[in-house]
Amino acid sequence: MSKRSVSATAIMDSIQRLAKQDPEAFGTLFVQVTLKLSQVDRGAYDWFMAGMIVRTSEAYGVTPALTEVKQKLEANDIQGAIGALKPIESWADVMEHLASGEALLEQQRTAYVM
Numbered sequence: 301m302s303k304r305s306v307s308a309t310a311i312m313d314s315i316q317r318l319a320k321q322d323p324e325a326f327g328t329l330f331v332q333v334t335l336k337l338s339q340v341d342r343g344a345y346d347w348f349m350a351g352m353i354v355r356t357s358e359a360y361g362v363t364p365a366l367t368e369v370k371q372k373l374e375a376n377d378i379q380g381a382i383g384a385l386k387p388i389e390s391w392a393d394v395m396e397h398l399a400s401g402e403a404l405l406e407q408q409r410t411a412y413v414m
Contacts (some may be wrong), residue, residue, distance in 0.1 A: 314331070334348075340374035353395075356387070356391065356394070356395065357391055360387050360388075360390055362387060362388050362391050363385040364387075365384055365385065365387040365388050366388065368381075368384040369381045369384045369385055369388075372384055389406070
């Protein structure tokens with residue numbers, strides 16, 4: 301067994317202080333830790349990321365929208381199916397926007413102005 305020089309509790313306490321004192325540095329650390337997790341434990345990374353995707357898709361009603369699209373297509377209601385795609389399109393747009401980093405820049409600009 302290897303000796304640990306710092307406990308997990310001490311690291312978490314430090315991370316919580318960082319989040320309060322310097323949210324920007326905390327955000328940077330979070331990204332770095334997430335990337336490292338993808339390298340060290342791909343299963344844990346996949347579980348974490350899938351959970352985030354599921355929660356955001358639930359917030360936008362993606363699953364019920366897919367069900368409605370399917371029903372509309374089965375009924376040959378093409379225009380209705382196109383309309384039912386709206387929540388899915390909104391979710392995809394938001395995810396693309398967030399992934400681009402633009403949302404983070406907007407948040408930083410807003411914080412700077414205030």
